[in-house]
Structures are given as C-alpha cells and as structure tokens.
Amino acid sequence: MIQTLAFYLFAALVIASAVMVIMARNPVHSVLWLILAFFNAAGLMVLVGAEFIAALLLIVYVGAVAVLFLFVVMMLDIDFAELRAGFVKNFPLGIAIALVLAAELIFGIGAYQAGQLELGVASGVAAPALDASNTASIGAVLYRDYVFLFEAAGIILLVAMVGAIVLTHRRTENARGQQDISRQVRRNPDEATVMKQPEVGRGVDL
Amino acid sequence: MTEFFQSLGLTYEWAWGLATIAGILLIALPLMLSVAMVIYVDRKVWAAINLRRGPNVVGPFGLLQSFADGLKVFLQETIIPSAANKGIFILAPIVTFTVALAAWAVVPFSATAVLADINIGLLYILAISSLSVYGVVMSGWASNSKYPFFSAMRAAAQMISYEVSIGFILVCVVLFAGTFNLNDIVRAQEGFGLGVINAYGIHPLLFPMWVMFFISCLAETQRVPFDLTEAESELVAGYQTEYSSMSFALFWLGEYANILLMCILNALLFWGGWLPPIDWAPLYYVPGIVWLLLKTFFFFFMFSWVMATVPRYRYDQLMRLGWKVFLPISLGFVVVISGYLMATGHFG
Amino acid sequence: MVDLEQYLPILIFLFVAAALSALFVFLPMGVSRLTGAHKPDAEKLSEYECGFPAFEDPRSQFDVKFYLVAISFLLFDLEASFLFPWAVSLEYTGWTGWSAMVIFLGILAVGLAYEWKMGALDWQ
Numbered sequence: 001m002i003q004t005l006a007f008y009l010f011a012a013l014v015i016a017s018a019v020m021v022i023m024a025r026n027p028v029h030s031v032l033w034l035i036l037a038f039f040n041a042a043g044l045m046v047l048v049g050a051e052f053i054a055a056l057l058l059i060v061y062v063g064a065v066a067v068l069f070l071f072v073v074m075m076l077d078i079d080f081a082e083l084r085a086g087f088v089k090n091f092p093l094g095i096a097i098a099l100v101l102a103a104e105l106i107f108g109i110g111a112y113q114a115g116q117l118e119l120g121v122a123s124g125v126a127a128p129a130l131d132a133s134n135t136a137s138i139g140a141v142l143y144r145d146y147v148f149l150f151e152a153a154g155i156i157l158l159v160a161m162v163g164a165i166v167l168t169h170r171r172t173e174n175a176r177g178q179q180d181i182s183r184q185v186r187r188n189p190d191e192a193t194v195m196k197q198p199e200v201g202r203g204v205d206l
Numbered sequence: 207m208t209e210f211f212q213s214l215g216l217t218y219e220w221a222w223g224l225a226t227i228a229g230i231l232l233i234a235l236p237l238m239l240s241v242a243m244v245i246y247v248d249r250k251v252w253a254a255i256n257l258r259r260g261p262n263v264v265g266p267f268g269l270l271q272s273f274a275d276g277l278k279v280f281l282q283e284t285i286i287p288s289a290a291n292k293g294i295f296i297l298a299p300i301v302t303f304t305v306a307l308a309a310w311a312v313v314p315f316s317a318t319a320v321l322a323d324i325n326i327g328l329l330y331i332l333a334i335s336s337l338s339v340y341g342v343v344m345s346g347w348a349s350n351s352k353y354p355f356f357s358a359m360r361a362a363a364q365m366i367s368y369e370v371s372i373g374f375i376l377v378c379v380v381l382f383a384g385t386f387n388l389n390d391i392v393r394a395q396e397g398f399g400l401g402v403i404n405a406y407g408i409h410p411l412l413f414p415m416w417v418m419f420f421i422s423c424l425a426e427t428q429r430v431p432f433d434l435t436e437a438e439s440e441l442v443a444g445y446q447t448e449y450s451s452m453s454f455a456l457f458w459l460g461e462y463a464n465i466l467l468m469c470i471l472n473a474l475l476f477w478g479g480w481l482p483p484i485d486w487a488p489l490y491y492v493p494g495i496v497w498l499l500l501k502t503f504f505f506f507f508m509f510s511w512v513m514a515t516v517p518r519y520r521y522d523q524l525m526r527l528g529w530k531v532f533l534p535i536s537l538g539f540v541v542v543i544s545g546y547l548m549a550t551g552h553f554g
Numbered sequence: 555m556v557d558l559e560q561y562l563p564i565l566i567f568l569f570v571a572a573a574l575s576a577l578f579v580f581l582p583m584g585v586s587r588l589t590g591a592h593k594p595d596a597e598k599l600s601e602y603e604c605g606f607p608a609f610e611d612p613r614s615q616f617d618v619k620f621y622l623v624a625i626s627f628l629l630f631d632l633e634a635s636f637l638f639p640w641a642v643s644l645e646y647t648g649w650t651g652w653s654a655m656v657i658f659l660g661i662l663a664v665g666l667a668y669e670w671k672m673g674a675l676d677w678q
Contacts, residue, residue, distance in 0.1 A: 002562065028347060032294070035340065046561050055329035056635050063336030064628040067366060070343055071624045133325040135386060139643025143651035150654060153636070154661040157629050161665035164625040168618050169674045179522065226563045230570050283591040284583045288599040300575040307571035311564045322563045329638060330564075351601035363620050366627040373634035380641040448601065452582040456575060522677035525623075529675040533630070534666065540637065541656055544644065548652050553645035 003047060010043040027073040031066060038062045052135040229321045233310050241462045242272035244506060248462075251510035275455075282451040287349065290448065294348035299449065299456035302341030306460035309334040309467050314389045316480045316494035327388040328376060331471065332369075335426070338464060339365050342435075342445050345457070349448040357444040360521065361428060361435040367528035368425040374536035375419045378543050379475050382406060382552075392479035402485050404478035411543050416476040418532055420508070423468035425528065427461065430513040434521055465509060466502065473501035622674055633662050 013036065020033040038061045045054035142150055198204050211221035246261060246269065253260025261268035286295055312327040314320035324330060339362050346358020383391040383406075399408040407416045425432040436444040446457045473479055478501070480494030519527070547553065586592040640647075640655050647654075669675055 003558065006562075006565065026291075028291075028294075032340075032344070043565070047558070049558075051324065051326050051561075052329070052639065055326050055333050058333035059329065059336055060628075060631060060635055063333060063339070063369070064366070064624075064631040067339055067343075067362065068621070068624040068628050071362075071621050074347060075618070075621060133385070133642070135326060135329075135639050136642045136646070139639030139641075139651070140646035143640055143643065143647045143654050147650070147654045150636070151657060151661070154658040157632060158661050158665045161626070161629050161662075162668060164622060164629075165669060165672050165674045168622045168625070169672055170618075179526070222559075226566055227570075229563065230567050233567075234570065234574065280582050281585060281589060281591060282582065283586045283593065284579075285594065285599065287601050288596075289601050296579060300572065300579055303575040303578065304568065304571045307574070308564075308568050311567040321567065322560050324557075324560045324564070349601065359617075359620055363623045367623060370627055370630040370634065373631065374637070377634065377637045377641045380638070381644070384642055384645070386638070386642065451586065452578050456578055525675070525677040529626070530670065537659060537663065537666075541659060544641075544652060544655070548644070548649065553648070 006043070007047055010040045010047065013037075013040040014044065028070070031069045031073055034069070035062055035066045038066065050134065052133075052138060226321070230311075233313075233321060234307055237307065237310060237463060237466070238459065241459050241466065242276065243269075244462055244466060245272045245458070247506070248510045248513070251507060252514040255511070255514035279451055279455040284451040284453060285448075287351065287448050289350040291348040291350065294344050295448075296453070298341050298345035298348055299453040299460075301344060302338065302460040303456045303463075305334055305337045305341060306463035306467070310463075312388060313467070313470055314392065314474070314480065315498060317389065317393075319495065320389060323387065323389060326386045328380065328386040328391070328475075331388075331467075332373065332376065335464070335467070336366075336369055338460075341457075341460065345449070346445040349445070351448055353442045354445045354447045357435045357447070361445060364428065364432065364434065364524060364528075365426055367525060368422045368532070371418065371528065371532035371536045372422045372426065374533070374540055375415050375422065376475070377540050378412065378415050378536070379406060381540075381544050381547055382409075382412070384553075388474055388479075392474055392481060395478045396481055397485040404481035404483060404485050405476065406478075407476035411539070411546060412476065415536070415539060415543075416472070418536060419476065420472060420505075421527075422532060423472065424509065424512060425524070427465045427468055429465065429509055431516040431519045432524055433518060434524060466506065469502045469505035469509065470498070472505045473498055477501050619677065626669065626674070629665070630662075633659075 017033045017037040017040065021030045021037065024030040024033055038057055042054040042057040042062075045051070045057060196204050209221075211224045212218060214221075216224070249271070250260040250268075252258075261271035264270045264274045286292055309331050311322045312320070312324060312330050314323070314327075342361045342365070343358050346354045346356075346361075349355065379391065380386060383394040385391060385394070395404050395406050397404065399405055406412045424430075428435050446454055449457065477483075478497075480498040482489035482492060482497050583592075636658065637655070640651060644651055
C-alpha cells in the first residue's frame with residue numbers, strides 16, 4: 001500500500017517537475033526543478049530495489065551534473081526575447097523529433113511485447129552471490145565480465161577532461177599571486193637578509 | 207521500539223509508524239538542542255584559548271546564551287530584499303536545514319539505535335551532504351546582491367573540490383570494511399588494531415587517510431582555516447548577508463548540524479563509533495552511545511581548537527591543497543590500500 | 555536484498571525535516587507581524603552595499619574558472635562512483651578486478667597530470 005502510494009507520489013512529482021523544467025521562464029528555476037526531478041527519480045529507483053543506482057543518481061546527477069548546469073546557467077547572460085524567438089523558429093523541428101522519438105518508443109515496446117526480442121540475457125557466468133547487496137553484485141559483474149566497457153568509460157572520462165580544458169582554460173603567463181611553496185620553504189635568513197653599516201650621509205646600495 | 211508500542215496493544219503497522227515518528231523526533235530534537243549547546247561550547251573553547259571568558263551572563267556560566275540568541279532572532283523581523291527572487295530566497299534556508307537534518311537518518315547511535323539501517327548508509331550520507339551545496343548557491347543567487355553571490359560561488363567551488371577527496375578517502379575505509387552499512391563498518395573495527403584497539407585510525411595506512419579526512423571535513427563545513435566564504439573583510443557575512451531573523455539562524459543551525467555530522471563520521475569511520483576504544487569486556491558495560499558521543503565531542507573540541515589557533519587560507523592555497531595535494535594522495539592511497547589488502551589475503 | 559522498510563523512515567524523516575525547517579522560516583514572519591517588529595522600508599529592503607546604491611548587476615561577473623572546477627569535480631566524482639561498487643566486490647573479482655581498476659585509475663591519472671601541466675588546477 002505504502003509502496004504504491006510512494007510510487008504515485010514520486011512518479012507524479014517527476015512528471016510535474018519535468019514539465020516545470022520546460023515551462024519555467026527563469027533558467028535557474030529550470031535547473032532547480034530538474035534537481036527535484038532527479039531526486040524523485042532516485043526515490044523511484046529505491047522502490048524497484050536499485051538502491052545503489054538511487055545513490056548514484058543523487059551523487060552524480062544531483063551532486064555534480066546539476067551543480068555544473070547551475071554554474072553554466074548562472075554564467076550565461078540570457079536574453080529571454082531571443083530565446084523565445086528561437087522557440088518559435090525551432091518549434092516544427094522539435095515536434096518532428098518528438099514524433100520520431102514517440103514512434104521509436106511505440107515500435108520498441110511493440111517489438112518487446114511481441115516476444116521476438118530477448119533483451120539483456122546474461123551469459124550466466126555473472127550473477128555471483130545473490131545474497132550480496134546490489135552494490136557488490138554490480139561490482140562483481142562490471143569489473144570481471146565487462147572490463148573492456150569499463151576501461152572504455154575511463155577513456156571517455158579522459159577525453160572529457162581534456163576537452164573541458166581545451167574549451168575553457170585560458171592560460172595566463174606569469175600570473176599574479178602564484179605561490180611557489182618549495183621556494184618559500186627553501187628561503188633562509190642568510191639569503192634573504194643582508195647586514196649593512198652605511199656611513200652617515202651615504203645611503204645604501206641595494 | 208516497535209515492540210514497546212506493540213506491547214501497548216497496537217497492531218504492528220501502527221506500532222511501527224509510532225516508533226518511527228518517535229525515533230525521528232528523538233534524533234531531530236536532541237540534535238537541535240545539542241547544536242545550541244555546541245555553539246556555546248565552541249565560543250567557550252575559543253574564549254579559553256584566547257584567555258577570555260566567553261559567554262557568561264545568561265544563565266549559570268552563560269549556559270543559556272544560545273537560547274537567548276535564538277529567542278532574539280525568532281522575534282526579529284524577516285527582511286526579504288526587494289531585489290531578491292522571493293521564492294528561492296525563502297527556500298534556501300529550508301533546503302539547507304532539511305539537508306543538514308536528513309543526513310542523520312542513517313547514523314547508528316549504538317548497535318541497535320539506528321533509524322534507517324540501509325545497505326548504502328555511507329553513500330546516502332555522501333549523497334545528502336553533496337546536496338548542501340544547493341542551499342548555499344540558492345541563497346547567494348537569490349539574494350541578488352554582490353557579496354552573497356561571490357561568497358556562494360566560492361563556497362560551492364570549495365565544497366565540491368573537497369568532496370572529491372572525501373569520496374576517495376571513504377573508498378579506502380570501505381575497502382577495509384567491505385560494506386557501506388555504517389553499523390557493519392563499526393562492527394568491522396572491533397579488535398582491529400593488534401586485536402585490542404577498536405579503531406581503523408591506528409592502521410599505518412589509514413591514519414594518514416584520517417588526517418586528510420579531518421582536514422577535508424573542515425573545508426567541507428567551511429570552518430577555519432577554510433572559512434573564506436565568511437571572510438568578513440572581503441565578503442561581509444558571506445552568503446547569508448541579506449538574511450535576517452530565523453532564516454539567518456537556520457544557516458547557522460544547519461552549519462553546526464553539519465559540523466556535528468562530520469565529527470560523528472570521524473568517530474564512526476575511523477575511531478570505532480559506538481565501540482569502546484579498547485576491546486576489553488568491562489568497557490562494554492558503558493552504553494555504546496556514551497562512547498560515540500564522547501568521541502564526537504572530542505572531535506568537536508578539535509574543530510574549535512583549530513578555529514582558535516589557525517589563520518585563514520588564501521583561496522588559491524585552498525584550491526591547491528584540495529586538487530594538487532589531497533586528490534593525488536587519496537587516489538594513490540586507494541591503489542596502495544587495495545593492493546595491500548589483496549596481497550595480504552584480506553579478501554579470502 | 556533491499557529492505558524497503560528501512561527506507562520508509564528516511565522518507566518520513568525528509569518530510570518531518572522539511573516541515574520543521576519551513577516552520578522555522580514562516581513562524582517568525584507571522585510572529586513579527588503580531589509583535590509589530592515587521593516594519594519594512596525602502597532602505598531596509600535594498601540590497602547590501604557599503605552605503606551607496608549598487609553600481610551594476612551583481613550576477614554579471616561570473617568567472618569561467620568556476621565552470622572548470624565544476625567539470626573537473628563532475629569527472630572525478632564519476633570516477634569515485636566507479637570505485638564504490640569495486641571496493642565492496644573485490645572479493646568476487648580478485649586480481650582481475652584490481653588490475654582493471656588500476657588501469658582505469660592510470661588512465662585518469664593521465665588526465666589529472668594533463669590538467670596539472672596545463673595549469674588548470676592553479677587558481678589565479
């Protein structure tokens with residue numbers, strides 16, 4: 001009973017906040033609605049027993065991706081009039097894409113219902129220790145049977161890292177306030193100070 | 207507690223519901239009380255280290271100071287700046303405080319006293335504490351004022367920078383414990399050191415991790431020496447500058463609740479949690495919660511101690527410490543610790 | 555298996571915490587109206603600036619450095635989330651899993667070294 005109630009609560013909130021993401025005028029509000037959507041999606045994940053995925057949704061999407069979105073949105077100086085003009089211009093294209101996606105969804109579900117496809121049949125070597133928590137089960141499969149995909153994910157992350165630097169990093173030469181800690185530590189009184197005994201009226205050469 | 211309510215003649219469902227509500231109140235209300243007291247302790251410790259008296263007027267030894275402050279802000283006028291985005295401006299303190307409270311749902315206070323004993327307790331805490339960025343960013347952005355906005359940006363960048371190394375440090379602990387369940391992590395520490403000491407922290411590979419974790423906790427909660435978001439000379443009062451009344455106080459309460467959470471995590475993950483420090487039978491007669499609170503209090507004392515003695519970092523130094531020191535070291539330790547555990551046959 | 559009964563208290567806790575926080579925010583608003591402390595005026599409601607009207611839009615100056623920090627954080631956070639299941643499943647995957655992870659970390663260490671070399675980790 002509670003599970004059903006919780007499902008409808010989360011599902012309704014996901015849909016409502018997803019609609020608000022599109023409808024909100026202020027992009028910052030959109031991102032905040034998106035966070036609410038992620039949060040409720042995590043709730044749905046818990047309901048189907050995928051607690052690790054739920055935690056990942058919160059840690060990665062809410063904790064990192066949405067922060068990035070928020071930064072980007074705050075950084076942009078957005079001209080709303082221009083955005084709306086784009087909305088009218090791109091509206092037919094958007095409708096077309098939505099129709100294609102809907103058609104694909106219908107085909108996909110139809111084909112799956114017809115029983116012609118067998119999706120995600122495990123090789124059988126996986127599926128270790130069923131009593132383990134699902135975090136451990138994911139690990140046991142991912143790092144033994146899908147090592148190649150896992151390493152490929154690593155390469156993708158590397159590409160993303162390099163891409164981010166190439167796109168956003170401006171290298172400034174001899175920047176102000178750059179601290180060289182080893183130089184600071186190496187410095188000793190003998191090098192840093194000199195004793196001078198100037199004669200009266202002569203001054204000091206520095 | 208469910209059994210107790212069942213013994214009153216209630217059905218299981220009602221008993222469970224009542225027990226849960228009671229448990230939530232038993233966590234939330236003492237937490238708020240201890241936040242109030244801990245602010246007093248904080249001020250007393252700084253005062254003692256600075257050879258001052260600290261709060262000593264309200265109540266015996268000034269014990270009621272925090273409550274007087276609380277009453278004062280409660281009766282103040284709530285000012286919402288005309289330039290602010292009202293909705294988000296009001297929402298920000300609510301988010302901050304809700305998040306600060308929510309993390310406590312999975313903290314085990316003793317072997318049985320835990321509200322939600324979930325498999326991924328540690329991940330839950332990590333996830334919830336990563337949400338605390340939003341309270342800060344929302345308040346800074348919604349204030350629509352220069353200093354809060356700068357402060358919020360600084361705070362957000364700082365919190366996410368240190369969260370990276372906290373994640374890797376937690377992996378090191380989890381490698382030893384083999385689980386994310388906080389209670390099981392505590393149990394795994396029983397007799398860990400030489401068969402007598404109940405703590406992960408004394409292991410030569412984990413001690414440096416604990417030191418880094420402690421420093422990252424200071425940065426994550428924006429305490430001295432990492433309190434750049436509240437650098438008065440640069441940013442007035444930080445992201446709460448435009449706030450007043452209880453909304454302002456909620457940021458403080460949330461901050462101290464987070465500090466207490468970090469202290470209790472130090473105790474749970476590295477220093478044996480609710481286990482006595484030494485695995486010796488008579489010590490087990492003392493209830494687990496007493497040990498846990500003693501350890502937590504000790505770590506809180508360390509937070510205050512640091513606050514009273516250390517000068518503030520500069521922002522580039524803070525970023526350097528997070529990204530160039532803690533991140534590579536904690537990454538290296540993940541490899542070293544897992545290799546060590548594999549080689550010594552820890553995984554059977 | 556996942557014990558959903560353990561998650562329900564968290565949901566209830568979230569509601570209680572949110573209700574409590576909302577109470578703390580809205581109650582003083584009502585109280586200050588009752589006690590007469592609520593007296594807003596134009597000066598009080600203007601944003602804080604050191605005694606003069608603000609010159610510019612406070613949100614306009616946002617540095618791209620923050621974006622770089624956020625994206626680095628996102629990548630390393632993803633990396634950490636790959637470590638979580640690995641850390642609890644090493645007993646099943648053994649040396650295979652261990653060496654897979656060391657290679658993965660090696661790849662990302664290259665990325666970190668690149669960031670370092672390019673000065674992306676320096677805050678200027």
